[in-house]
Amino acid sequence: MTITTTAPTVSAAGISAPTYADVLDYLQTQYRAIYGADIYLGADSQDGQFLAILAKAIDDANAVAIQVYNSFSPATAVGAALSSNVKINGIKRDVASYSTVDLTITGQAGTTIANGVAIDIAKNRWSLPASVTIPSGGSITVTATSQTPGAVQAAAGTVITIGTPTLGWQSVTNPTAAAPGAPVETDTQLRARQAVSTALPSQTVLDGIIGAIASLAGVTRYAAFENAAGTTDANGIPAHSISLVVEGGDVTSIAQEIALKKTPGTGTYGTTAQAVTDAYGNSTTINFYRPTDVPITIDVSLQSLSGYSGTIGDEVIAALVAHINALPIGAKVMLSRLYLPANLNGSADSASFEVTSLTIARDGGTPAAADLTLAFNEVATCNTSLVTLTVA
Template sequence: MADEEYGVVQEGFKRKSREDIEKDMKDTAKNLFGDDINLKENSPLGLLITLISYALALVWKALAGVYNSAFLDTAVGKSLDYVGQYIGIKRKPAAKAVGEALFTGQADEVIPNGFRISTDTDPKIIYETTRSGIIEQDGTITLPIKAVEAGEDYEVAQNQLTEFINPSPFVYEVTNNEPTYGGQDRESDYEFRQRYKESITLSGASTIDAIRSAIYEVAGVRSVYIRENHTMDIMDGLPPKSIEAVVLGGAEASIGQAILESKAAGIETAGAYTVDVQDNAGNSRSISFSRPTSVPIYVDVSLDISPVYPVDGDIQVERAIIKYIGGTDRDGNTHPGTNVGEKVIHSRIIGEIYKIAGIDDATVTIGTSDNPAGIANIDIAGNSVAETDTAKVDVIHQ
């Protein structure tokens, strides 16, 4: 084939394989030296062509990588970060979980900034105070804490931080009365691509899509749904001229700041949570929003498989379902899945399953409790979000 059929063509980028390179070089050699030239693999010219074809194949591979690095669906790693700059978003770095710890000890004892506490697990999950404090006369003080390591795995449930790393004889006990939150792994390529698509309207001014996109920029946010009342009357419980952002994940103060900076002037906010944030003039503003109620989704899958079904096919099916609905897979990866208020569509689950090789037939039932028997879509209210996990997905073979 002619060289002009490779490279950037009408269909995109067509990469030349090593076999094509070798064939073109041998054809050229015959044109130069005659058809009787010795091009066998062990001949001097044959060996030279083989060596050069391997090197040129690597060049073509690099060219394909450069071409693909410019596009959202094919760029990876740092190249994908550069694609994010097209619309002004950056990959979310790993974030440390935060919370509060209640210390009990001798009154007037100073607990310094950086005082470390931990769980009693192996390995320990270590937190440290982010400011100093003095134990009050009642023998207690509550101080803000932050995980020493970043990532989702360093969030802890309530009353798990009970040990001292650097103990003091005048500090007797410690615990966290509430779970810690805000821990986040570095955003994966898959998660970044999904957020990119959600953030296309980030540059818009004060629109619902722009507000949603701004909230998605907050570390730890997985899903956002925004209700709007543009009338002068109370509508569906919303005050006149107001919005209610229903947000899954993310720190409350950061969410409030994102709403303040993206909403239109004069528009009120509604919701069960209220935080005080500062505007550019340094004035304190109260911003309200809500958290969604989690709706557990159970999925039973019965498969009729062929010999080409992968060894880890059941795990792939499970992961495909979790990716679509949303939740945490067996590797600890959290997938955004469906949005707040978005229904779970039965046929979409089947479609995701059939993307895996070797499945001849699949029967899928879904529901909001164990042993599901439904095949109808599951409606999700505007203040709720569908979630599933490994324990809620059951895959068997017919």
């Protein structure tokens, strides 16, 4: 393509720049206009190599200019530029986090637990908030944080040991599984959260609640449901109520955001109950769900071809596990969509095998070639031990 300038241009469609080949052709044309059309500028000539160096320098400068231009938008910025952009929405990139778990603390009313610690059956230690006071009802739900960073696992009912004996503190348990910690938030994840955060000042109350929950530290997945009808809906949500399903995050912070954003008189529904006191001293119990983990069993059969190895089989298992664990809360596990990760998303290694059979099951059932339906407050989970790989 013939160009008239080597510089980037900005139009209604955004920024664009000529290609390296176009820049080199432009320089060669101008060079011949000075020294004559018969001058030799091949790649094996000194003049040709010199012009190629100039063209590469211009092309590199253009690429940087495009990156700078794109860094001003959350949709195209990367790295530090994206971290800076999202501040305008009142959010920031999540750093590497610790696993959290909701604990039900039981004991004598009025007992204050200072810097308490609970221990699970795997000897992992979970730190309670700095100060926890057991109310008149004799129990309270708090969110404890793992003392070890990363994805520390704790199944429901496994955090049962009091690590710091305190007079009046009688028992501890976790009614739901721990929400595993996460690494530093990726650009893709931050962009998605930034898009949701713009709902904070929205005109729809439910959108505002979702935006507030999404902005809380430690929240990894969430879903919101509203029943505006006068009767209980198909999910069991009572009339004129909302129900949020939140993975990760502090139970108190979640309840406070729901109480702050919901309209007066709107009921909340869920198995996690947390008392919230407003600015006038009125106490309200906010209910929401922690997602129920549903283990997904996968049986996959491969026909090995030239170049197949056990390492490729491990890649298939890892891809299937990653796909299941990335599904949203309440999402159906669709069998047809598992064939893409099972085939390694069409990567070079996918040519070394054929997927001959793929079946799935939930809750330890018998795998079958059928989709799996989850309840609105359930989330699919998987690990390598739940995937059976057969290679012929």
